[in-house]
Amino acid sequence: MKLKLTTILLVFSVAISGFSQSMPFESKSIQEKYGENGKKNILSGPINHDNNRDMDDVWLHWDSGNNENGIGTNDGSTFTVAAHWEVGDLSAYNGDKISKVRVLIFEEGYSSIVLKIWTGANASNLVYQKQLTGINVGTWKETILSNDILINSNQELWVGYTVFNPIAGQFPAGADEGPANRGRGDMISFDESTWFSLADANPDLDYNWNIQFLATGNTTPVTADFSASQTSITAGESVTFTNLSSGADSYTWAFEGGSPSISSQQNPTVTYNNEGTFNVSLTAKSGTNEDVELKTDYITVGSSGGP
Structure with a gap:
């Protein structure tokens, strides 16, 4: 059984005025390709999100880990598919690196x-590309990136591939059995500018692409430490703190009795207007790794004298 994506013609006549030709898609199931017994490529349990992360390296994806379908055009049009993570989707992996990507190509052509x-937004910034070689259709193709890509959960991430000059009637883009994580696991484009959900274009093609990436935890140890220009002062004087931390890229200071009382500067200067003995703490962080240095009764502020 082949499913024709009939409604996609209407979608593209509205969304992409620059294309003069129609862009029909067809799908092919694993049973059609290999018979009713099928041939499945099943990975270990899928991990889409893991906000209670307890491992350094983890494969992230929207698909089930199974290959059940292939998608192709019936007119030989080049197309691009991608898995898409919105802002905040990867907050548990912020600061980690994409070290590997694996995709499943369903068949040749x-x-x-x-x-x-x-x-x-809309995959506006291409940060990595590499032509895939040595593809064995029907099995996962794993690629080690030539340079690590840093995960920034404050911006969208898109991972995918372009199929150039597909043969009409062939089905190269591997997909699972669904249902699709719409707008995330099933994105497709003809120009890498205008993207749409395959399942939204045709509910019969309710699948996620077989696209996954390895998030490698930041294993660089983070150590928080600091010193002060002086630790005994009189009211109204200021102290400059020197950050001695290592392995960190962001900092949060807390100054009991000081002004300001908090700071994210690397080497802040703080004024103490009242007498007393005060704590100072520094939290140093890189990705999911952090360390806290607390110095109790660190700053002593005496009377400024006067009449």
Whole structure:
């Protein structure tokens, strides 16, 4: 059974005025390709999100981990598919690195396939691309990136590939059995500018692409430490703190009795207007790793004298 994406023609006549030709899609199931017994490529349990993270490296994806379908055009149009993570989706992995990507190509019938990673709205910023070679159709193709891509959960992330010059009637883009994580696991485009959900275009193609990436935890140890220009002062004087931390890229200070009382500067200057003995703490952080240094009764403020 082949499912034709009939409604996609209407979607593209509205959304992409620059395309003069129609862009019909077809799908092919694993049973059609290999018979009723099928041939499945099943990975270990899928991990889409893990906000209670307890491991350094983890494969992230929207698909089930199974390959059940292939998608292709019936007119040979080049197309791009991607898995998409919105702002905040990867908050548990902020600061980690994308070190590997794996995709499943369902069957042959194309001139080339190029792996791509983008950031930003509508995949506006292409940050990595590499032509895939040595593809064995029907099995996962794992690629080690030539340079790590930093995960920033404050911006969108897109991971996918472009299928160049597919042969009409062939189905290169591997997909699972669904249902689709719409707008995330099933994104597709003809120009890498205008994207749409395959399932929204045709509910019969309710699948996620077989696209996954490895988030590698930041294993650099973080150590928080600091010193002060002086620790005994009189009221109204200021202290400059020197950050001696290592392995961190963001800092949060807390100054009991000081002004300001908190700071994110690397080496802040703080004024103490009242007498007393005060604590100072520094939290140093990189990705999911952090360390806290607390110095109790660190700053002593005496009377400024006067009449």
